[in-house]
Amino acid sequence: MPRSVPIAPAALLLAVLLTGCGLAGCDGGVKGTPGGSGLRDPYFPKAGNGGYDVTHYDLTLAYDPNDGDQRGGRLTGTATVTARATHALSAFDLDLRGLDVTDVSVEGRAARWNRAGQELTVRPRGDLEKGETFRTTVRYHGTPQTITDPDGSKEGWLPTADGALALGEPIGSMTWFPGNHHPSDKATYDIAVTVPKGLRAVSNGELTDERTTGHRTTFTWHTAEPMASYVATIAVGHYTVSRSTTSDGLPVYVAVDPAQTAASRKVLARLPEIMDWARYTFGPYPFSSTGAIVDRPDDAEYALETQNRPVFPGAPDTATLVHELAHQWYGDSVTPKTWRDMWLNEGFATYAEWLWDEDHDGDTADRTFTSLYAHGEDDYEDLWAFPPARPSAPGRISDTPVYLRGAMVLHKIRRAVGDDTFYDIVQGWAATHRHGNADTADFTAYVEKRAPDKDFTGIWKDWLYGDGKPDHA
Incomplete structure (x- = not known):
C-alpha cells in the first residue's frame, strides 16, 4: 500500500475548488x-x-x-x-x-x-x-x-x-x-x-x-x-363562565367580566342561533368549540376574531357578534397569505352582517349595497380612498374600504352569478381552503372557475383593484 502523503494547504484549497467539496468532505450533505x-x-x-x-x-x-x-x-x-x-x-x-x-x-x-x-x-x-x-x-x-x-x-x-x-x-x-x-x-x-x-x-x-x-x-x-x-x-381576570352546547352538540364556552354580565346576557343568548345560521350559510363549522370573551369597554379598543372565542370590549351588539363569528370561517380557518389580503377577512365578515339582516327582516344586502354606493361617503368619508385589495399603507389595512368595499365586491359577484352559484362559491371557498392560507389571486381564480360563463373583468378592475368610486353600481 502506498505511503500516505500529507496534503499541503495550497493543494487542499485546490482540491476543494476542483471537487466543490467543503473542508468537511464530500459526504453528499x-x-x-x-x-x-x-x-x-x-x-x-x-x-x-x-x-x-x-x-x-x-x-x-x-x-x-x-x-x-x-x-x-x-x-x-x-x-x-x-x-x-x-x-x-x-x-x-x-x-x-x-x-x-x-x-x-x-x-x-x-x-x-x-x-x-x-x-x-x-x-x-x-x-x-x-x-x-x-x-x-x-x-x-x-x-x-x-x-x-x-x-x-x-x-x-x-x-x-x-x-x-x-x-x-x-x-x-x-x-x-x-x-x-x-x-x-x-x-x-x-x-x-x-x-x-x-x-x-x-x-x-x-x-x-x-x-x-x-x-x-x-x-x-x-x-x-x-x-x-x-x-x-x-x-x-375575574370572569363569569358559562358552558353550553349548540343544537348539534358543539361546545360553547363564554367568559364575561362580571361588570358586563347583565349587559351581555341577551345578545350572548343568541350565540347558538347565530351559529346555526352561520353553518347553514357558510358550511360546516371548522373548529371543535365556540364561545366568546367579554371584557370591559376600556380593556381594548376593538373586537377581535380570536380563534374559537372572539374577544369583545364590552357587551357586543348582534351585528358585531355575527361579524366575529363569521371570521371563524373567513380569517381564522381560511387565513390570508399576507396582510395585503385582509379584505378576504373583513369583506366576508362584513357581508355576513348584511346577510344576517337580510335573513332576519332587515334591509336586503342589495339595498345596503345600493345605499352605500349612492351616498356612503356621507357616513364614511374614506369609503373610496383606496381599493380593498390594495390598502394604501400598513396603517390602513383595517380601514373602511377593506370592510365595506370588500363586502361590495362580494355583492357584485352575487349579482353576476345569482344566489345559487354565489352560495356555492361562499361555501366552497371555505371548504377548499379549510385550515389553510389563500390570497386574492386564489379567490379570483376560484370564482372564475365556479362561474366559467361569466366575465368578472370589470368587477376585478373597478371594484377590487380600481381607484376611486366606480362609474356604475
Missing part, C-alpha cells in the same frame, strides 16, 4: 444556511421568518398582574416550538419583542443565540437538514409590551383592571411568546397559564385541565386545529 429574518410581507416585512414551518407551540406561562416594576405585571414563560426545516439551516430566527431570554435549546442541546430588535436568532450546535423536524425551547420572563400600531390602535399585551388581555393583530403575539409571527404559518397549540388563585386564564380551543395548588391556579388549553398566531389569545 448540504451545508446549512441561515433562515430569513422576515418574510417580506408587503406591509409588515419583518414579520415571520424563513427556513422553517411551525407545526406546534407548547407554551407554559405564569402571570401575576401585581408583580413587576410597572403596570403590566410579570410574565414567565417556557415556549417549545416544534417546526420542520424547509431548507438546511445553520441558524434561524424567532420573533420576540421585549422580554428577557434566559436560555435557548434545540433538540435538548444548548444553542447559541442573540437578540436584535424583534429577532431572536438561534444557532443550533449542528446544522438542521431540510425536512427535519426539530424542537426549540426558549425560557424567558419580564413585563410584556403593549404595541401601538400604525393606525394608532393598541395590541400585544394589554393590562386590564384585574389582569391582562393578549391581542395579536397584526404582530402583537410576539410580545408574549416567541414564534413565526406571520399569518402564513399556522400551527396547533397547547397553552398552560398559571395565575393567582381567584383569577381565571381563558384562551383558545378547549379547557383540558384546571388545577389549584396553594395560592395559584393553572388553566390548560388545547387548540387542535391550525391557528395563526395573531388570533391566539389569553385573557386573565
Whole structure:
C-alpha cells in the first residue's frame, strides 16, 4: 500500500475548488444556511421568518398582574416550538419583542443565540437538514409590551383592571411568546397559564385541565386545529363562565367580566342561533368549540376574531357578534397569505352582517349595497380612498374600504352569478381552503372557475383593484 502523503494547504484549497467539496468532505450533505429574518410581507416585512414551518407551540406561562416594576405585571414563560426545516439551516430566527431570554435549546442541546430588535436568532450546535423536524425551547420572563400600531390602535399585551388581555393583530403575539409571527404559518397549540388563585386564564380551543395548588391556579388549553398566531389569545381576570352546547352538540364556552354580565346576557343568548345560521350559510363549522370573551369597554379598543372565542370590549351588539363569528370561517380557518389580503377577512365578515339582516327582516344586502354606493361617503368619508385589495399603507389595512368595499365586491359577484352559484362559491371557498392560507389571486381564480360563463373583468378592475368610486353600481 502506498505511503500516505500529507496534503499541503495550497493543494487542499485546490482540491476543494476542483471537487466543490467543503473542508468537511464530500459526504453528499448540504451545508446549512441561515433562515430569513422576515418574510417580506408587503406591509409588515419583518414579520415571520424563513427556513422553517411551525407545526406546534407548547407554551407554559405564569402571570401575576401585581408583580413587576410597572403596570403590566410579570410574565414567565417556557415556549417549545416544534417546526420542520424547509431548507438546511445553520441558524434561524424567532420573533420576540421585549422580554428577557434566559436560555435557548434545540433538540435538548444548548444553542447559541442573540437578540436584535424583534429577532431572536438561534444557532443550533449542528446544522438542521431540510425536512427535519426539530424542537426549540426558549425560557424567558419580564413585563410584556403593549404595541401601538400604525393606525394608532393598541395590541400585544394589554393590562386590564384585574389582569391582562393578549391581542395579536397584526404582530402583537410576539410580545408574549416567541414564534413565526406571520399569518402564513399556522400551527396547533397547547397553552398552560398559571395565575393567582381567584383569577381565571381563558384562551383558545378547549379547557383540558384546571388545577389549584396553594395560592395559584393553572388553566390548560388545547387548540387542535391550525391557528395563526395573531388570533391566539389569553385573557386573565375575574370572569363569569358559562358552558353550553349548540343544537348539534358543539361546545360553547363564554367568559364575561362580571361588570358586563347583565349587559351581555341577551345578545350572548343568541350565540347558538347565530351559529346555526352561520353553518347553514357558510358550511360546516371548522373548529371543535365556540364561545366568546367579554371584557370591559376600556380593556381594548376593538373586537377581535380570536380563534374559537372572539374577544369583545364590552357587551357586543348582534351585528358585531355575527361579524366575529363569521371570521371563524373567513380569517381564522381560511387565513390570508399576507396582510395585503385582509379584505378576504373583513369583506366576508362584513357581508355576513348584511346577510344576517337580510335573513332576519332587515334591509336586503342589495339595498345596503345600493345605499352605500349612492351616498356612503356621507357616513364614511374614506369609503373610496383606496381599493380593498390594495390598502394604501400598513396603517390602513383595517380601514373602511377593506370592510365595506370588500363586502361590495362580494355583492357584485352575487349579482353576476345569482344566489345559487354565489352560495356555492361562499361555501366552497371555505371548504377548499379549510385550515389553510389563500390570497386574492386564489379567490379570483376560484370564482372564475365556479362561474366559467361569466366575465368578472370589470368587477376585478373597478371594484377590487380600481381607484376611486366606480362609474356604475
